Amino acid sequence: MNLSLVAVLALTLVSICVAQYKSIPLLLAERTAWKPNDGAPKQPWRSRPPLLRKPIRRPVPSRQPYKQLLENLRQRYPRPKEVLREHYQQQVRDFNLTASAKDVKLRNYFDTLYSGLITIGTPEQQFDVAFDTGSPMTWVPSIHCPPEHFGYKYRTYNNASSSTFQANGKEFEAVYDLGFVAGYRSQDTVTVAGLTIQNQTFGEAIIESDLFSNSRTDGVFGLGFSNEEPTVFDNLVNQGLLPAPVFSFYLNKLDIPGPDSVLTLGGTNPEYYTGDFTFINLTATDRWQFEIDNFRVQLSNGDVLFMGSGSPAIVDSSTSLIFGPMEEVDVLNRKLGAKPLPGHVSLFEFDCSELDSLPDFEFYVNGQKLSISSKDYVLKIFLYGTDLCYSGIMGRRWKESETPVWFLGLNFMRAYYIQFDKGNRRIGFAKPKY
Template sequence: MHLIAATVLTLTLVSICAANVINAPVSQAKNPIWRTGNVPRQLRPFKPNLRPLRQKSKHPILPIRKPEQAPTKRRFYERPKKPQHKFYEWPAQYLRQDNEQPVRDYRVTATARDIQLTNFYDILYHGPISIGTPEQSFNVTFNTASPRTWVPSVHSIPDYNNSKFKTYNNKTSSTYIPNGFGFEASYGEGKVAGYLSQDNINIAGLTARNQIFGEAIVESDIFEDTTNHGVLGLGLSDEEPTVFDNMVERGLLPAPVFSFYLNRLNSNDPDSVLTLGGTNPAYYVGDFTFADVTVPDSWQFKMDRIQFSNGTGIFNGWGCQAVVDSSTPLIIGPKEEVDVLNRKLGGTPLSGDETMYELDCSEVDGLPDVEFIVNGKKLSMSSKDYVVKMHVGTDSLCYSGILGSSWKQNESPVWILGMSFMRVYYTQFDKGNKRIGFAKAITFEHAILNK
């Protein structure tokens, strides 16, 4: 579609250009807008009479604008800069609009990339990323429950600017772009707050340019006890473009899919891996069981029911909702249902804590499998997968890894399938088809047989 050229040599050329405008389905805007690539050149002043054309046409004619009004290219996801730091959500006018398309980077071959993750005592898995130019390195948790990405700022309170904690210094990065809006995020009992910035974020040799992320200046004490330097958000969001979205839209990945393989601590299983751009058949066996995402802003899906392999106990026979969360160590469910389930396993609530249940270690091996029915298929977990064993001196303590909670999402109780579930099932998150897939994760025994 062409706008009327500002330079014409004959009246015939004027009529042709006008006809192109008439046939174009252009909506009238309050202020005239140039479309990318249609920047006319003006050799001499000329103002055609468009009134007769407007009267005959069903579509409005956009008025000509002066060449100096032609827009310049905006950076990917660039927001107007505001020198304020208030904690509120991004206003709609600063969110990416549908007509803002990122520039695809054709210099990079779109192939799936594996990122090796480190298992930190089975309570979190973190991997390397870098931010800025020159690159500043961090170990972050890859979190499927939130789209937010953040790292500690050099201005953090308390001061984490020491050898133990890595911090981001925007003054040393030549690709830093200030943003100015504030952010805050909650992770169970942990909270962080700070302000948003833009910079290049690199993962496994792929660069998400001009990506918005958070510089955390206030963090809860719980973050002091880990080797984690921040969070990279992989959650679903139509409003907050994630690092993964950035890479997909730039053509850096072959498919809008990422997948997790999580190993067990102190095992001979292969190293944990996050695959961007697809799945890696080396880490799972059999076919995938898929479930469609049921809400637009979360990796939530419908679970048919939960049952025991020995035929006793059927919970949520009418169906329930569940989310897969790569940042939650265990499995969490509605308190009342978890209470029934754990009591059938012989569990006893801990004194003063109705969310955790102690089990008899001598009976753990005889406990039935817990089966999560998804799309008619059984996803089973044995007692070695859902029981947590602790050794205190010469004594052993056993607890159920299925905890109760009053947490709700969209006012409805939801099951959270955390890392203990993901260690059993290789999980793919297919954003293109809005679905989640589960396949049996390989173990050391599988790896030996496949060699």
């Protein structure tokens, strides 16, 4: 990846990771002022549109490591914003669907986000979207989005330019922990990995919070479970375009040589993994969740730390780190030898010289073991000529009425080639080829 592009992407990713969860403004003035063209729905906005909510709120990561990462990038690549923006646009134009028929080539945004290309409409309109196992909705920014909500967006969907567009008009609002989007649903052809879905419902976003308006990705491709219209992936299966309701991820790490990241639709790709899969059945009907018997860590002094008995866990491709209950995570990080940073909730620092001696973090599910090493659960940052190492396992607090859940984000997913089997309601884990 071009180093200048890395700097551009990191600016976006830092804004994603440091944003604090806040209540959703209604922005009624903008909604009232919006004037659709003939292809848009005619009904006025209600005072509050129906919410399309995720079943579980995602955790908000600490801002400190990403602030330092941003400062490091600024020192290494001090280029004017306009030059970086122009460079990013050129890179996007050069990025194309060169993978095989069922593979989606993914771009690695500094190990915190992975995205790929889809097209919508006739003629095709191209979008760079993040693939999210934690939500079902696929959406892209609409041309009707007021300019003040465009942010860094370079591409928007124009339904008037598509001969296969069909009006739907049903409002949607997708709410995430770090932001929201609102707009209306439309139908059109959607193409991913060379496979074209007819009459697919998706979201045209006309209002986006700062999180999304400043993102270098255009939108989101939902790979979660839907209780409403069939998702894009559902219709790939329903329309006979895939041999099986399965998709798989191989996610590379920027500092480790290896092939580009790939999402495989309809099965698995043996080029990216070795050995057999370890399968774990899902324990929820609306998300990629299973139950962990316990976590185990063999400490350097010979003690064994057990924790998390009977905890649900969700594999979430739009969460960059691992999140668990605050008290358990704090105990774990301290036992591993990490020191808490004063003034920062659940942020722990390791001595970088001791990383090789850190133990694996083991997960036991139905008697089967999964594990990740310190190279996966430690976030290493180079700053002012020195390395800084932070724990990539962070804590969050839960309300008394909520069941504590572990979120297994990208630093967990990179440790495995992961198969999401919707038909058999299970997740498979295999050793990746790095």
